[in-house]
Amino acid sequence: MSFKTAARETLQDAQLRRNIGKATTLIREKRLRAVAELPDWERLRDAGEAIKASAMATLPEQLERLEAAVTAAGGTVHWARDGAEANAIVASIAKRVGTDEVIKVKSLATDEIELNEALEAEGIHALETDLAELIVQLNPDDKQSHILVPAIHRNRAEIRALFEQTIARGQSLGNEASAIAEAARLHLRNKFLTVPMAVSGANFGIAETGTIGVVESEGNGRMCLTLPRVLVTLMGIEKVLPSWQDLEVFLQLLPRSSTAERMNPYTSLWTGVTPDDGPREFHLILLDGGRTQVLEDEVGRAALHCIRCSACLNVCPVYERVGGQAYESVYPGPIGAILTPQLRGLDAAPSLPWASTLCGACYEVCPVKIDIPSILIHLRGRVVREEQSKLTPEALAMKGMAAAFATRRRYEAAQRLARLGRGPLAKAAIPGWTAMRDLPEPPKETFRDWWKRERGEG
Amino acid sequence: MRVALFITCFNDTLFPGAGKAVVTLLERLGCEVDFPLEQTCCGQMHVNSGYGHEAEGLHERFARVFGGYDAIVSPSASCTAHVRERVESIGGKVFELTEFLVDRLGVTDVGASFPHRVTFHPTCHSLRLLDVGDRPLRLLREVRGIDLVELEGARECCGFGGTFAVKNADTSMAMLSDKVRHVLDTRAEVCASADTSCLMHIGGALSRGRTGVRTMHIAEILAAQE
Ligand code: SF4
Numbered sequence: 001m002s003f004k005t006a007a008r009e010t011l012q013d014a015q016l017r018r019n020i021g022k023a024t025t026l027i028r029e030k031r032l033r034a035v036a037e038l039p040d041w042e043r044l045r046d047a048g049e050a051i052k053a054s055a056m057a058t059l060p061e062q063l064e065r066l067e068a069a070v071t072a073a074g075g076t077v078h079w080a081r082d083g084a085e086a087n088a089i090v091a092s093i094a095k096r097v098g099t100d101e102v103i104k105v106k107s108l109a110t111d112e113i114e115l116n117e118a119l120e121a122e123g124i125h126a127l128e129t130d131l132a133e134l135i136v137q138l139n140p141d142d143k144q145s146h147i148l149v150p151a152i153h154r155n156r157a158e159i160r161a162l163f164e165q166t167i168a169r170g171q172s173l174g175n176e177a178s179a180i181a182e183a184a185r186l187h188l189r190n191k192f193l194t195v196p197m198a199v200s201g202a203n204f205g206i207a208e209t210g211t212i213g214v215v216e217s218e219g220n221g222r223m224c225l226t227l228p229r230v231l232v233t234l235m236g237i238e239k240v241l242p243s244w245q246d247l248e249v250f251l252q253l254l255p256r257s258s259t260a261e262r263m264n265p266y267t268s269l270w271t272g273v274t275p276d277d278g279p280r281e282f283h284l285i286l287l288d289g290g291r292t293q294v295l296e297d298e299v300g301r302a303a304l305h306c307i308r309c310s311a312c313l314n315v316c317p318v319y320e321r322v323g324g325q326a327y328e329s330v331y332p333g334p335i336g337a338i339l340t341p342q343l344r345g346l347d348a349a350p351s352l353p354w355a356s357t358l359c360g361a362c363y364e365v366c367p368v369k370i371d372i373p374s375i376l377i378h379l380r381g382r383v384v385r386e387e388q389s390k391l392t393p394e395a396l397a398m399k400g401m402a403a404a405f406a407t408r409r410r411y412e413a414a415q416r417l418a419r420l421g422r423g424p425l426a427k428a429a430i431p432g433w434t435a436m437r438d439l440p441e442p443p444k445e446t447f448r449d450w451w452k453r454e455r456g457e458g
Numbered sequence: 459m460r461v462a463l464f465i466t467c468f469n470d471t472l473f474p475g476a477g478k479a480v481v482t483l484l485e486r487l488g489c490e491v492d493f494p495l496e497q498t499c500c501g502q503m504h505v506n507s508g509y510g511h512e513a514e515g516l517h518e519r520f521a522r523v524f525g526g527y528d529a530i531v532s533p534s535a536s537c538t539a540h541v542r543e544r545v546e547s548i549g550g551k552v553f554e555l556t557e558f559l560v561d562r563l564g565v566t567d568v569g570a571s572f573p574h575r576v577t578f579h580p581t582c583h584s585l586r587l588l589d590v591g592d593r594p595l596r597l598l599r600e601v602r603g604i605d606l607v608e609l610e611g612a613r614e615c616c617g618f619g620g621t622f623a624v625k626n627a628d629t630s631m632a633m634l635s636d637k638v639r640h641v642l643d644t645r646a647e648v649c650a651s652a653d654t655s656c657l658m659h660i661g662g663a664l665s666r667g668r669t670g671v672r673t674m675h676i677a678e679i680l681a682a683q684e
Binding site for chain 2: 004360377381399401415448450457
């Protein structure tokens, strides 16, 4: 489905629009305050951008360092070219462990490769432990709509109703957030204590020490990372950071940008396995999944710097109106519009680079300074050149207009035609416009005709 | 000071009033104004729509036509930003009107008089690509008789975005209807801005809704001496 068609559907859901509008407005204001507290915010952004750029420039070397360090600390490193390979690795570990259930801490990479579905096909159930992910998982018709708050499109009343039909069947939860959280806690606690294997994502993988980091708010992730006997972490290869010290930059940038907090409640860091503490087995799966291909695009590759803070979603006026589901990807909003078509191939999502007005609000907030509007424009160019036939009506109109603008004589002739409602200038944008908005009366005289009349040909 | 006008193809063809106001205003402030008739289009529409290759000739053309001037002034924040970024040889000499008035001429009181209730929509490109800040408001505040009222959600995009308004018309309209609601809430007679493209979008909805609210380019208010 094109973005336009998908957006038309979600735009009709007034409740969804209200829920998202309310949530994003709130977090926008909080973020502004949280960021304003740091006098060196702009320098932190510069540092974040520089660290990411240098990590990407030396990616093969960093990944080899990471592999060596993880192995030295008693972990096992697996390389996966694509989602299918990664899914197969996870499934085979689960089979060896002998479990038909795994618990998960929220991970976009596993959503990207549809791990849950792949495991289900092997008879293994993957249970989400992040509250918002759980909410989405409990409703088979629902889809996540935000990278940090996947259930942002649901309000409390909807969630309560869902819980009363599923994990809290037969109970009446009332309207308190705490009652809803308690229902989820009871449901999950038993799983934390009995399921032998967990799957996590990674916010960072530090090449220097082999340390993996996950930041989260609820503590459910911490349970997954420490209680089960076997821990498997799926990490996109772009998540690697060269050195331990780099964390000081990102642990400041990330929480303020994502939840508008000074510090996130839980930061879990682990290095391989530790005798008599935590999981007995640790597996790190390094996923390519199209990323090396993105690296080849000199402009587009900056999309790989993303630390998934979701600040760009929360300020995007398009996202605010249509919600995450219209992007038909685990990466919605501005970052999704540049990342999804690159990861999947432009031909798989050719309308996403146009899902923006280029207003620039996303670039303004991005903690690692990804110039999203410029990448959108770059990808539009690639779609036009690589994917579309040269003879679309739009391509012809653009060609026609470029020709009309090439000389003064042709341009003035086109202006005369436009006033009669004909020619390349008149045809440019009219049909989709007047259905909803009036067009101004065409002026009796162009500016240049007025100038010539008043001042002569100069 | 001698300045060249870069009126933009959009204003030239559809909104000549903005260009005429710029001439009136700059001449009142003592500038010698020239309009190089060879100018056509800066190529922004092509680049932003994915047809950057069609714009290369337009960038070269722009550099040729305007190469001989020290200062080039435009009533479009959006086109100014485009030229500044893409036409290397002279990008630094191109100014959006309010930047030019405040930074180069050093004036905020331009001797205008406009006794009406006005609200101002700062366009995305003037805010984020040019960083014009509060320059337009500083100019408007000095206008005699004006009743300048704040626009809620001013920094938010109106949903125009060039071809976005047509390609994603439904989303564009959802954004526009919020912008128009905020404009109506101000009970202003006039909604002003530094880009006529956004104003065409906002004005199109104001007119369709028979609201009676007019849109005007900021130059038209600064040139007024009612
Ligand atoms: S693109 Fe930037 S703002 Fe958006 S999620 Fe990624 S890091 Fe955050």
